[in-house]
Amino acid sequence: MTKKILLLSTGGTIASVVSESGLVPKESGEELIKLLGDLPYEIDVKDILQLDSSNIQPEEWKYIAEKIYKYRLDYDGIVVSHGTDTMAYTASMLSFMLQNIEIPVVLTGSQVPINVVLSDAPDNLRLAFAAAANCQAGIYLAFDRKVMLGCRTVKVRTINFNAFESVNVPPVAEVTSDGLVFKHKIADKQKKCVLNTNIDTHVSLVKLFPGFDPNLLFAMADSGCHGIVIEAYGMGGMNYIRRNMVGAVGDLIKRGIPVIASSQCLYERSDLTKYEVGRLALLEGAISARDMTSESAITKLMWALGQGMNVHEVTEFFNQDVVGEVTIEIEE
Structure with a gap:
């Protein structure tokens, strides 16, 4: 046919x-x-x-x-x-x-x-x-x-x-x-499609660089930013000496603003558990984007916030592979 x-x-x-x-x-x-x-x-x-x-x-x-x-x-x-x-x-x-x-x-x-x-x-x-x-x-x-x-x-x-x-x-x-x-099989869909276009576009995508002033993140929050994706270094590391990005992330999360940590590297994953600069951010509540693209991370964040999710719920949502956008390592 x-x-x-x-x-x-x-x-x-x-x-x-x-x-x-x-x-x-x-x-x-x-x-x-x-x-x-x-x-x-x-x-x-x-x-x-x-x-x-x-x-x-x-x-x-x-x-x-x-x-x-x-x-x-x-x-x-x-x-x-x-x-x-x-x-x-x-x-x-x-x-x-x-x-x-x-x-x-x-x-x-x-x-x-x-x-x-x-x-x-x-x-x-x-x-x-x-x-x-x-x-x-x-x-x-x-x-x-x-x-x-x-x-x-x-x-x-x-x-x-x-x-x-x-x-x-x-x-x-x-x-x-x-x-x-x-080459690559996609998991079969078992549920019925439901159109859901509720999104929150008051988000930001920031590329970290040496000398970035973390106060700019607070300026974004004060201007109505509800969530931030930070393209951090390597596996998701952020500086805490002098310009304390790690502390800023913690303060933002306490304000109820989810912060997603992705990698500036196009390939492979962010892993906040490997280095001290990542672990400190993780302890402050930073959410790992793992191996997601920045395009997928920012749109996933928009969609999550559009559903009315709080910081904890956004964290749980980013720990799920929803549409094939992320690789979730299965813990032994």
Whole structure:
């Protein structure tokens, strides 16, 4: 039976054309499909946005999630064409807003507009449709012959076609001469999908550097920040000499503001138990992001706070693998 796939077009480079002010999203979803030639699927198209992804923000995340939820049971899979710059954030947030989604939802885009001769757009779109027709249910990002779990993706290049990587887990599938070859099995969903777009965007993502003044964290809190992700050093270490980041974390947590400690290193995990500078932060209540991406950590924090979770509940939530976003080591 021919698979029925929906394309939700949101703009981005893939749909852009040259203008006097630079590349601007103008192409419709139908125009994207026309340039692909024949595909072995029944495809419907809905243009829901026409934005550069730098302008896609929480309001658009909610809107995209609502559209996916609305149409999910009418199709075998959904493809979302999206700009590359914030695609990893969108993929991560959709993973939390649409937990237990019953079908594969695949985000894709391109580094070059589809109307350019050597564009990567046609291959990325064809891959996304193949993934939407063949993957298990879940939220994915398809790019440069790789299908990746959405909440594990990071944009790592600005020009080259291999713009995205799957961080700390292998890609779900890759294209080889054998076709779409699956590498990594996703756990089957047993529950029914419930749309939940309640989020709190009053959060901050801070990259720690030598000389960072911890008083800036209190300024954020005084300005209404409800949670902070800190990209700390190495395995999650924070300084406590002179500029006492560790003490600041403890004070913030006493105020009811959860602080997530992730690593500035793209690969492998944060582990606050290994070094003194991490253990002290852990004792103050810092929550380890383990091997999560920063994109996933900040969206998970937004979603958790949107559910009304307090510091303790956020800690428990970050100790769970909710959508495949984190590796939880099983203690012996």
